Amino acid sequence: MAGLIQKILFLEILKGLALTLKKMLFARPVTIQYPEKDRLIPAPGFRGRHALVRDENTGDTICVACLRCVKVCPSLCINVEYEVDKEVGKRKVTKYEIDVLRCVFCGYCEEVCPVNALVLTEFYDYGGTTREDLFFDKEKLLKNWDEFIVTQKRPYLNPFWKPRGVPDKLLPARKRQFTGV
Ligand code: SF4
Numbered sequence: 558m559a560g561l562i563q564k565i566l567f568l569e570i571l572k573g574l575a576l577t578l579k580k581m582l583f584a585r586p587v588t589i590q591y592p593e594k595d596r597l598i599p600a601p602g603f604r605g606r607h608a609l610v611r612d613e614n615t616g617d618t619i620c621v622a623c624l625r626c627v628k629v630c631p632s633l634c635i636n637v638e639y640e641v642d643k644e645v646g647k648r649k650v651t652k653y654e655i656d657v658l659r660c661v662f663c664g665y666c667e668e669v670c671p672v673n674a675l676v677l678t679e680f681y682d683y684g685g686t687t688r689e690d691l692f693f694d695k696e697k698l699l700k701n702w703d704e705f706i707v708t709q710k711r712p713y714l715n716p717f718w719k720p721r722g723v724p725d726k727l728l729p730a731r732k733r734q735f736t737g738v
């Protein structure tokens with residue numbers, strides 16, 4: 558009898574609707590407004606999208622084409638070509654490419670660079686729809702640096718190095734204290 562009354566009054570359906578209404582009105586959302594808000598803050602030392610530090614004076618990379626990053630990369634995904642400027646006796650980078658799809662983000666290239674020209678930034682949300690989108694040439698890598706610097710709203714957290722060209726205000730206090738800059 559009780560079952561029949563429940564069926565006639567659609568009690569189960571009403572219970573479900575009540576639950577839905579309760580969740581709609583009172584439950585806190587479990588989703589986040591990404592990417593407009595609620596962006597994740599990467600941990601210090603996070604290794605994200607590659608960038609080539611842009612020399613503020615020349616507008617070009619500060620890379621000296623020593624090829625150390627090429628040799629150390631376990632994924633063999635860096636390609637650097639250069640020509641020698643005979644007047645000043647220095648190498649000039651003519652091509653710098655990283656096939657990011659093969660990168661394992663070990664950070665060796667960043668660590669081995671004698672002039673801190675290559676950086677693994679805190680940018681984590683990037684992607685593409687083609688292989689070319691994630692094949693970074695020199696221009697893309699320099700652009701990555703521009704975007705990284707412009708969007709920095711807090712001191713850059715990697716405490717282990719001071720890339721040339723990074724304004725002092727972007728350095729963490731600990732690093733400033735350590736280096737005296
Ligand atoms: S992070 Fe590692 S794998 Fe990626 S480019 Fe640098 S050295 Fe190669």
Ligand code: SF4
Binds near residue numbers: 626637669670671
């Ligand atoms: S990025 Fe650094 S390690 Fe790589 S070739 Fe340029 S100067 Fe050398």
